[in-house]
Amino acid sequence: SAVISQKPSRDICQRGTSLTIQCQVDSQVTMxxxxxxxxxxxxxxxxxxxxxxxxTYESGFVIDKFPISRPNLTxxxxxxxxxxxxxxxxxxxxxxxxxxxxxxxxxxxxLTVL
Amino acid sequence: xxxxxxxxxxxxVPEGENLVLNCSFTDSAIYNLxxxxxxxxxxxxxxxxxxxxxxxxxxxxLNASLDKSSGRSxxxxxxxxxxxxxxxxxxxxxxxxxxxxxxxxxLTVKP
Numbered sequence: 001s002a003v004i005s006q007k008p009s010r011d012i013c014q015r016g017t018s019l020t021i022q023c024q025v026d027s028q029v030t031m032x033x034x035x036x037x038x039x040x041x042x043x044x045x046x047x048x049x050x051x052x053x054x055x056t057y058e059s060g061f062v063i064d065k066f067p068i069s070r071p072n073l074t075x076x077x078x079x080x081x082x083x084x085x086x087x088x089x090x091x092x093x094x095x096x097x098x099x100x101x102x103x104x105x106x107x108x109x110x111l112t113v114l
Numbered sequence: 115x116x117x118x119x120x121x122x123x124x125x126x127v128p129e130g131e132n133l134v135l136n137c138s139f140t141d142s143a144i145y146n147l148x149x150x151x152x153x154x155x156x157x158x159x160x161x162x163x164x165x166x167x168x169x170x171x172x173x174x175x176l177n178a179s180l181d182k183s184s185g186r187s188x189x190x191x192x193x194x195x196x197x198x199x200x201x202x203x204x205x206x207x208x209x210x211x212x213x214x215x216x217x218x219x220x221l222t223v224k225p
Contacts, residue, residue: 031211042203043158043215092157094213101146101165103205103213105158 002027002095004106012112013083020079021109023093028073033094034066037108043092049076083113116141118206120216127194128224135189135219137204142182145211149178149189150203152218158203162189194223 003026013019023032034046046066047057055068069077080087093106117140127133137147146165150158162171162178164187170179177190191198204216 033213042217043205045212045214048212090155096211101207102160102163103148103207104160105150107157108155110155 001102002029002104004093004095004104006091006093006106006109008109009107010110010112012114014114015084017083018079018081019083019111020077021091021093021111023076023078023106025074025095029095030073031096032070032076033103034068034076034078035092035094035105037090037092039088046078046091080111083111085113087111088113116144116206116208116214118204118214118216120202120204120219122219123217124220124222126222126224129194129196131194131223132190132192133194133221135191135202135204135221137187137189137216139185139187139206139214141206141208142185143209144182145207145209147178147180147187148205148207148213149176149187150205152201152203154201161202191221194221196223196225198223 035043049070164180175192201218
């Protein structure tokens with residue numbers, strides 16, 4: 001299994017500002033994923049972050065709004081830029097290691113935008 | 115595009131009952147299916163993983179089945195307890211490695 005930590009665990013931010021969320025994994029993993037869970041909704045994949053290449057974004061999500069870094073095999077960041085109240089969600093980091101079938105999730109970052 | 119549906123959306127049962135949660139998916143070309151538990155305001159805890167070649171997996175009071183050809187999975191919880199109260203999410207992983215989630219079943223087990 002993989003142990004995943006996220007920082008911050010929660011934050012309250014003002015409209016128009018940006019927040020960077022960190023994800024740290026206790027082992028090297030090939031693929032890291034960022035999900036969003038809006039209030040009362042299920043999870044939606046934002047992007048897939050592979051080390052050494054640009055992140056791959058899902059339909060409806062763009063790099064200017066959600067820039068992602070993946071500097072090594074154990075760490076990634078997701079920035080939520082120019083925030084609006086509609087960005088209020090839980091943001092979750094997820095991993096699966098190469099060849100491993102099971103997917104693991106971090107504890108999430110609860111973001112509230114005023 | 116893979117669509118994942120979970121029925122029912124919410125379920126309330128008395129303690130001790132056996133119950134079944136349902137998950138259906140539209141594209142049978144899957145790599146695996148995973149059941150998660152999510153407590154309010156928390157992340158996801160993996161419960162059971164079924165590979166596309168498997169029919170079922172068991173862990174304690176939980177049993178998950180998979181019928182890939184019909185696009186269905188069930189999560190069976192035996193002798194339910196108040197501590198089982200949570201939202202249960204079904205997720206299907208495609209052969210392109212992306213994972214699609216159902217909307218979840220919110221379970222309440224009453225003492």
